[in-house]
Amino acid sequence: MRIAILNRDGIGGGGATRAARRLRAGLRLRGHEALMVSPPQGHDPEGIAVEPAETDESHDPLASRANRLLQEGYIGPRRTALSNTLFSPEIAGYSFARCDALDAFDIINIHWVPGFIAPHNLESILGLGKPVVLTLHDMAAFTGGCHYSAGCGRYREDCSPCPQLEHDILQLARWTLGTKRRLLRHNNLFAVAPSSWLAACASASGLFQPGNVEAVPNGIETDIFAPHEKTAAKAALGIDPDVKTVLCGAENHREHRKGLDLFMAMLERLKDDPFVA
Template identity: 25%
Template sequence: MRVLFLNTSDSKGGAAIAAKRLMDTLRKEGIDVSMIVRDKATDDPAVIKIRSSKWMNKIRFMYERLGIFIHNGFNRENLFAVSQANTGVDISRYNEVKRADIIHIHWINQGFLSLKDVQRLVAIGKPIVWTMHDMWPCTGICHHARDCVSFMSQCGGCFFLQSKKERDLSTAVFQKKQQWIFFEENITMVGCSQWLARKAKISALTKNHRVVSIPNPIDIQQFKSYSDKENCRRRLGLPEHKQLILFGAANVTDKRKGIYYLIDAINRLLVVDPCLAEKMGIVAFGEAKAEFVNLVKIPVYPLGYVFDVSQIVALYNAIDVFVTSSLEENLPNTIMEAMACGVPCVGFRIGGIPEMIDHKENGYIAAYKDADDLAAGIDWMLNKADRDELSRNARRKVEENYSEAVVAKQYIQLYQRLLR
């Protein structure tokens, strides 16, 4: 069985990390998997970079963003919250495509594949598996629809474009997906979370296709708990005797990451007990701008971007609790990684997070956009809960639901059904 993965990158972004982990997982089970990408960073020979220059890739990327910029009234707001897939590379004649038994699409935006390019792949007639890492495949242009339900019938009047028109760019892209791609029957949609699968089942684009839910995998031999927290802290230059909260994102001040809810929650805890400023600290990975550091009233220890897996595992083992205040999520790799390392997590009730965190069993689920409840969750985890029990439960949840063997079995069974 030969499976071809398609993803914009093999390493940058949550979808790329998840797709590459799944690729490696399936190869361990004897499946012949290769991946075509626009941006290649790993040295894996099974990852093939498209035959296109760096400059042409940049031009395609800018061309797609320019169209969105114009439709948004020359406003940069929400510029990356939507994609129109109006430009890309035709890979339908690549030998890897011809040899594949199954074409497995992942995240293909920002100038990698256009809708026309996807149409050409679908027209070949081979089974298509499309793993949804966000809502874009089942909406017109948005990656997360928030409270909007237009995708259930037809997109239009898109709030991301600040549009009042019944028919706008979101309508045009929605109709192209409908007419060019989803009229075919050889597409199976996979939601990484049950939440995302439910969205696909009610979308006018995908509701008539097979929709299943299969989570992303994680290597539980790599991501695991260490007994020596103090040594991990010394290795990373972190204080040994503080209660440390981990928070991170590619850009921690991105509004979608809800950082101001976390800041508000910390400040509310300090009102109750000002001494916490001496006892607690936030470890931030990713781009922690001065704006964030200056607003938090407890010490912040910025680590920047962490790419080395051993360093990432040491980081999880160095902290006491992982907090995500994200307002838009599917199935966060960070929560899965933390839980695999036995670190309990706090997050809002949004997307696939409640599927991962079992409230007060392996973490804490806070009411959406409720800084008071987020503060209560942090306080409960650090000062009231049985952290050893939470840690054991978190690890068990990952072993039973997200380990490589568990996820590989589900995908292999799906592939086998499609090839019968």
């Protein structure tokens, strides 16, 4: 099969990009033709770089900067303390309506695409009639803009009022979710989540047709991430073999939801625990 993997970055170190590239590598090992499709900046040289559509209005500064203007002028000043995870405007993206780059593919797999594919762009991709699979790396695909709902379940209804935006006079979250539900409830739209929890959230959102959401764990390179003898591994990393070691990682440890403050508090309590020290 020929599989197009759409992501905002074709190369890079973000979690979604790494997952997409790992998937591409795994598909290729199984004999499929898989290519990354992304905007020109940061695209995979082996993949496809999608340019913005050339129209008479392509240089309209308001149109070309719409997402940034909305983020800086409206969303940013209205963010509440509930969450500091991304909240993306989804009003402008790359048009695929007159793009033949996807015609030759059998399946279209979409990963992390803020600023690349807005709901109306996704609608045009769905119009190709091919199976379109959203690989969920957060909750943004089925909310009114938040990438993490921070315990709010209003994405199951209409995202109004949004607890992450104060004085939302435009009712941006409600409009965004309503737009998604109006444009995207297609039988050929599927979602894959790396956890059962995220899959359950997506199923409850009402965006996807019943049965079109599955939980499939992300793949990793088992030749790299493989068990090793502990003493030898510590020696290779220059770690004292007698020291208790805990590994913690996050792309952005300043995000509240990553829980670094809780992790550090746990370590502080455990350091004097006779059963651990």
